Amino acid sequence: MTTGSVSPPPHHEDQDLIDRIIGDQVGRPGALLGILEKLQDRNRNKYLPMETLEYVAARTGVPQSQVYAVATFFALFNLDPQGTHTVAICRGTACHTRGSRALLERVKLQLGLREASDDADKLTLTTPDRRLTIRTVACFGQCALAPVVEIDHAIRGHVKEQALMREVDALRKESAR
């Protein structure tokens, strides 16, 4: 509900930006998706904090539960802070038969990451230092290149365990500097 005072988002310097993004889109059908997408893109850690969702609901008049439903329905939206670099491992059928599970397990082992529960809808794991995020993708549509791994939006095909490890180590060292 929009009653009462609207609590500002956590970072006051971001408020102008958030207000502008909402102002540009509000009133258009399906505006909520565009607003959430832009807000996540502008976020330092590429995610939608709860405070932001609350603020969006209050400013747009969309019920909080609906904002939350949209933010959790689309795999695109993150509700947790993301790492500086993203490694997305394809878990589609073609990549699975070419050993993408082994790639995923190897990376998880290397980074010491474990799934919080098997119940998670999508797998998104971030290292505690927020340098790397490992996630799975249903299919990149590049099945001829299986197994496929996307590193910071660049597709790599025919990925071998050792090559992937080298890439991951390079990313960790790079962002450590």
Added chain:
Amino acid sequence: MTDKVKVRIDGEVIAATAGQTILEVARAHDKYIPALCYMEGLSAVGACRLCMVEVSGVARLLPACTTPVQEGLAVATTSPQIQSYRKMVIELLLVERNHVCAVCVSSGHCELQTLAQDHGVTHVRYPYNYPRLSVDTTHPRYVLDHNRCVLCSRCVRTCAEIEGAHVWDIAGRGIHSRLVSELQRPWGEATSCTSCGKCVQACPTGAMAEKGWGVEEMTKQRAGVSRLTSMREGQ
């Protein structure tokens, strides 16, 4: 929208109004079509797939709750294929959550239980999911048990369309879908909730119940919720 159309339901010719759905016409003429997510007075979403019917000239089954009637439409509300289909839907609903009638406040007054009995579902052919789910007891008067939720979204629509508060929605997708209040806040802390209890009355199972009732004791006043919409019409 006062165009009269003639439709045939199970062979009987029935006069209906254009714009009505197959389910509305059938129910008005005492033809039984089962449904779980449909409730009079709420918008139809076609989510439960129990009201599937055969329409002549259409190869696939259509949901009666969202299919409008047309002149000359011929509908079969039951057939061996439909029956086996409905039975499967009920079995899959039972498998998805932890439905334990023996300890449920709504046992004996539960729409899912009644449907299972009516369709002769004595056992299920699929392995149970046994998901680990929580029970929200934070509201002073009501309780939400996710184990018994069938995601029919009647509470969501009752709250949004009749009460106008829109406390509820369904978060996540597929098998991970969950009913949430506001930003997944405990029900008791949801400031937009007016504690009117209409969601509880609309719930077909024991997922939402009033506190203080024992096993088999919670009866619900669904007609009262539906009546609110019909009383408001024409205002």
